[in-house]
Amino acid sequence: MPAAARAVRPSTFAALKGRxxxxxxxxxxxxxxGHRAEYMTFAWMTWEVSRDPLSLGYLGLAQGVPLVLFQVFGGVLADRIDRLRMLIVTQILTAGTLTIAFALTMSGLVRLEHLLVLAALSNTFRAFDEPSRMALVPQLVERDRLANAIALGSIPWQAGRMIGPSITGILIAAFGGAIGFGLAALASYTALALYSRLRLRGTASAGTGQRVLAQFVEGLSFVAHNFVFSCLIALALFNSLFAMSYLTLLPIFADAYFHAGSTGYGLLNAAHGTGALVGSLTVATIAHLILRKGTALLVGAACVGGLLIVFSFSPGMGLALPVLVLVGFCNTFYLMQVSTFLQQKVPDHLRGRVMSLYSLCWNLLPLGGLLAGALAAAVDARFAVLFGGAMVAANALLLLASRRLRAIS
Known part of the structure; x- marks a missing residue:
């Protein structure tokens, strides 16, 4: 029996064994x-050509509005056409947009209006890219490796958060803003070359012949009438609006409260990223061993809220750094399980629409940052983080009272 168990026990990188x-x-x-390099370079070049803080606000709108407006419709499209083809097309369009940005910057012709239009275009394409990307994953791996695949898929995002801006910042400092767009474009073309080599045996449902609006309503109705799905997506929404909004306030903690300046700011960001990376590897390794997944993910969400409350009272970096490592770990630990459950249980013909609603929650992070900033301005940053943590913890504890959610397996 032990030998049999060892034979089927998945390794940390099991999903990567499939071509x-x-x-x-x-x-x-x-x-x-490419994504990290693009965002950092757009911000830097916008500041360089305008020297106006308001222009950075316009850039945020240009990047955020297309995602909010089009992402759910991107999910509808992912349920109507071939998802791999959609992924490749959006990658081509994104790479082309970044190539234009590189050429304009390299030639010295770039203006603020160019940057805003190109940023809006790139994020419009990304609004259609993300649902097809998330819906495609179950077609790439066996069902018993899906949890491992989703956990491994978060590693590039967590590592990229720590490494990408550093590489881009060094290159921009040495060679100017054009190199940032060049790096983003080159990375996008490389990703395109790799995606073009994917060979799928089966394709997703091509849809039912319904109109786009009817399919959109069908997706919303499915989530609204499914208690478990709506609660888990609400959990992700609370995470974006109240938990991760603390990231917006880290400069205040680093400078005004901890007196650690830009170095402290970098360390606080790195602490969250380190915890998130460890959390991803942990889920990839032990996901199959978690018996009470519903209880585990809800407790993880409650811990995120509780830890943010502790962080809000941190007197200095000595306590703040390990707390943020734990915040990053718990946050990734429970959200990876939410994502895995949604991917495993959603009907395939609705996958794109449901996952687009889930990913839309992530793109509401700027709204959470706005709420946190308003609270920080009205009271202070410590209160804003305390309030956000309390909201996340209260929501998780309320959901923990549900037997149906605790029974998730």
Whole structure:
């Protein structure tokens, strides 16, 4: 019996043993590198050409509004056409947009209006890219490796958060803003080359012949009438609006409260990223051993809220750093399980629409940052983080009272 158990026990990197997922994962590494380089370079170049803080606000709108407006419709499209083809097309369009940004910057012709239009275009394409990308993963791996694949898929995002801006910042400092767009474009073309090598045996449902609006309503209705799905997506929404909004306030904690300046700011960000990376590897390794997944993910969410409350009272970096490592760990630990459950249980013909609603929650992070900033201005940053943590913990504890949610397996 022990020998049999060892034979089927998945390894930490089990999903990477499959050709398709390995190619997809390597493509994701380059996609994330390009994504991080793109966002940082757009921000830097916008500041460089305008020297106006308001222009950075316009850039945030140009990047955020298309995601909010089009992402759910991107999910509808992911349920109507071939998802791999959609992923490749959006990657081509994104790479082309970044190439134009590189050429304009390199030639010295770039203006603020160019940057805003190109940023809006890139994020419009990303609004259609993300649902197809999330809905495609179950077609790339066996069902028993899906949890492992989803956990591994978060690693490039967590590592990229720590590494991508550093690489881009050094290159921009040495060679100027054009190199940032060049790096983003090169990474996007590399991801495209890897995605083009994917070979799928089966394709997703091509849809039922319904109109786009009817399919959109069908997706919303499915989530609204499914108690478990609506609660888990609400959990992700609370995470974006009240938990991760603390990231917006980290400069205040680093400078005004901890007197650690930009170095402290970098360390606080790195602490969260380190915890998130460890959390991803942990889920990839032990996901199959968690028997009470519903209880585990809800307790993880409650811990995120509780830890943010502790962080809000931190007197200095000595306590703040280990607390943020734990915040990053718990946050990734429970959200990866939410994502896995949604991917495993959603009907395939609704996968794109449901996952687009889930990913839309992530793109509401700027709104959470706005709420946190308003609270910080009205009271102070410590109170804003305390309030956000209390909201997340209270929501998780309320959901923990549900037997149906605790029974998730």
């Amino acid at each position: 398709n997922y390995c190619l997809y994962w390597l493509g994701l590494v380059f996609y994330v590198l």
